[in-house]
Amino acid sequence: MGSRYGGLKQLDPLGPNGETIMDYSIAYAIQSGFDKVVFVIRKNMEEGFQQSILSRYEGKIALSYCFQELDMIPTGFTLPPDRVKPLGTAHAILTAQHSINEPFAVINADDFYGAEAFKIMGDFLTLSASSNISTFSMIGYKLEETLSSFGTVSRGVCQVNDKNELVAIKEMTKVTKQDNHIVNINSDGTLTPLSANQFVSMNFWGFTPIFFEHLENLFIDFLTKNSQNLTAEFQIPTVINFFLASNKVKIKVLPTNSSWFGVTYQEDRPYVVEQLKKYPLS
Secondary structure (H helix, E strand, C coil): CCCCCCCCCCHHCCCCCCCHHHHHHHHHHCCCCEEEEEEEEEEHHHEEEEHHHHHCCCCCCCEEECCCCCCCCCCCCCCCCCEEEECCCCHHHHHHHHHHCEEEECCCEEEEEEHHHHHHHHHHHHHHHHHCCEEEEEEEEECCCCCCCCCCCEEEEEEEECEEEEEEEEEEEEEEECCEEEEEECCCCEEEEECCCCCCEEEEEEECCCHHHHHHHHHHHHHHHCCCCCCCCCCCCHHHHHHHHHHEEEEEECCCCCCEEEEHHHHHHHHHHHHHHCCCCC
16 A cells, blocks of 8 residues: 555555566566456555556466455454554465465565566475375575665564574564664663664465465454454465464475665655666666
8 A cells, every 4th residue: 555655655666667675576587477367446546556567467477466455354353444554474375375376476566676576485395296205495685675764664574593594573563773883672662772784574485275274263263352353464474374383384494695776755766666677677
């Protein structure tokens, strides 16, 4: 929704030839061997999406889309009538489950992840498809490379073992730099210090279909606890932490040297426009 950005940043023409960040992601995905894209959108975007987005990629890669709406919840639950905030990234994946039967990646449409990150993920998912071992993965970026100069950001802060396997992930919603130190501003106003070099998730995940096996039950559990909360979201880290706690799969953190940048705030836009000039799309 881009509430902090002031508009639909996913469709903002930021590249030197009017490209959106999503154009870069799809181009890099195709280069890295991905052969299918599933878009998660809102119903009120469908007509414009078909005209301005799908037409760009027809003939280049298989395309489909599904809807994420607030009424897409199990029977017996209701949400406050004045809720407008979407139900989160894990809910978005849940709405796409009938379109996905193979190892798959998840990204945000408004984040630039870099070509190398897609190659690393594509290679890992290809290996997953040919293996009987179900392993999830995550592209790992260093925290200090993912901040905004114009306000706080939300980050999935990761604890990783010596095998580069994810041990825990904690969603921190107000990460910023203060006096040359990176901290999270907690809900009670206290500060949690963070390391500049620790890995964070920028929502570039690799999953196998086993991810869906527990998703609906976890969503029901989330709604049981949060259905009347106007802003609570069913996020990917909630599901990841379930898999970690149950020891059902291992989750590999895949480091990348790719640059990451995004447009959280309107003030981020000039920086992103300048950065994208370095990455021409042929």
